[in-house]
Amino acid sequence: MTALAKRIGLMLGLPAVLFALWWFGSAGSTDFYRPPLQRILVAFKETWFGSRIVDDVLPSLARLAVGYAVAVAFGVALGTAIGLSPRLRALVEPVLEFLRAIPPPVVVPVLMLFAGIGDLMKVLVIVSGALWPVLLNTVEGVRAVDEILLDTSRSYGVRGLNRLRYTILPAASPQIFTGARQSLSIAIILMVISEMFAASSGLGFTVVQFQRGFQIPEMWSGVLLLGLLGVALAALFRLVEHRVLAWYHGQRQAHRSW
C-alpha cells in the first residue's frame, strides 16, 4: 500500500509543483497574453464543457482514430510483407526511405489538391505521417524473429496464416508496439496540424480561431486540453500494451531475476 502511495506521489509530484508554480506565478498577472491560470481554467470549463465537445473535440478524435487505425493496419500488413520477403524489401526500401524523409506537414497542401479540404484530407495527413514508425518497426520485428522459433514452426507444419498468427506476429509484437507508440504521438500532432489548414471544426482549428480572435484564455485552454488528451491517449495505449504484451514483460522480468 505504501509502495503504491509512493508511486502515485512520484507520478503526480512534479505536475503538482508545476501547476502550483503556474497558479501562483500568474495569479496577479495583468499581461493580456499571459492571463492568470485561474482565468484559463474558468475559460476551460466554459469553452469545452458544452457544445464544443460534439462540434470540435469528437470530430477531431474521430479523424485521429480513423487515421491512426488505418496507419497501424496498413503499416503492420505492409511491414510484415516486406519483412518476410528480402526481394520485396530490396525493391521498396529506397522508395520508403524517400517517402519517410518528407515532413508530413508539407504534404497538407498537396493532399488538399487531391482530397479536398474535408475529413478525407485530414485523415490522409494523419496516415501519411503515422504510417512510418509502425511500418519500419514491423519490418525490423518480422526480420528479427528467432530462427529456432521459425524452425520449430516449420518442422511442426505450422504454415500460412497459422504461421503468421501464432509465430511471426506475436514474435514481432513488442517491436510493433514500439512503432505504434511513436505513431500515436505523430498522429496527434498531425491531427492538430491538419486542422490548421482550411478547416471548419476541430481542436487545431478552434485554437487558431481563438488566437485570431484574441480570446487568449480560451486559446490557452485549448493547448491545455490537447496536452491532457495526449496524456490520456498515452495512458490508454499503455493499458492495451500491458495486456497484449503481458508475456513479454513477464519474460523479461523472469530473465532479470535469474
Add this chain to the structure above:
Amino acid sequence: MLEVNRLHKVYDGHGRRVAAIGDLTFRVGDGELACVVGPSGCGKTTLLRTIAGLLRPTAGEVRIDGTLVTGPPPGLAVVFQEYGRSLFPWMRVADNVDLPLRAKHLGSDQRRHLVRDALAAVGLSDAHHAYPWQLSGGMQQRVAIARAIAYQPRVLLMDEPFAAVDAQTRADLEDLIRSVWRRLGVTLLFVTHDIDESVYLGQHVIMLSHAPTFVADELAIDLPDTRDQLTTRADPRFTTLRAHVYAQVQRAKRDVAGTGIASEPQHPDSR
C-alpha cells in the same frame, strides 16, 4: 526406417566454402533408438537440420520410410537444444503443446486429450496454465518433449536436448526419454556430444568424425533393455562400450589436428 544416403553438405558464402558434412551414410530401423555422437563442431546440427528437412543437402539424400525428404516431413518432430528459443513465450504451456495439433487440423476433443496425456507423461500435469518462462530450464525442456509426444511422430529427432540443464535434471530427463520412446514405439535419433549419455540411452551409437563428417564407427549397445542410472552405469559392459566410443571420438579429434584443419570450425549458420 530413417535412411541417410551419401549425404554431403557444403556451406557456400562470403567467398568461403565450408564442407560441413563429407559423406555420411547410416540407417536407423523402425522403432530404434540411435544416438549420434561426435566431437564438437562435427556437423551434428547440420545433419539434424538436414534430416528434419530444414536444410537442403548439397548432395545425397534423406529418406523416411522410403520417401525422399525435401521439406519438413509430416510425422517428424524435433526437440531443439535451446528450449528457451523453441517454446513460444506468448503461449501458455498447454497452448505450446497444442499448436502443432491445431496445425494438423485435429478435432478439439482429441487435441485436449493429447495435450493432457503428453503433459502427464512428462510430469507436468499442473503446469498447463503457466508460461514457459515461469518454469525452470528442465521443466521447459519437458514441455518441448511433451509437444513432440503429443504430435505423435513416427520419427523423433533430438538435438542435444539436455546440454543446457543441470546434471541431476539431465539424469531424470534421460530416463524420461527412454520411457517415452518405449511407450510410443517411435524411431528416435538422439544427437549428443556426451559419450556416457549416448551409451546409456541408445540401442545403437553412431560415431561421427570431425568435419567434413563421415561415420567413424557404429556400435550396437548390447546392454539390457531396462536401464537404470545406478546399475547400468556401474555395469562393466557399460564401461567397455563407453571406452570404445570414447576412443573413437578421441581419434576423430586427433585426426583433425593431424590434417592441420582448424578444429571446431565456426558453424556457418550461427549468427
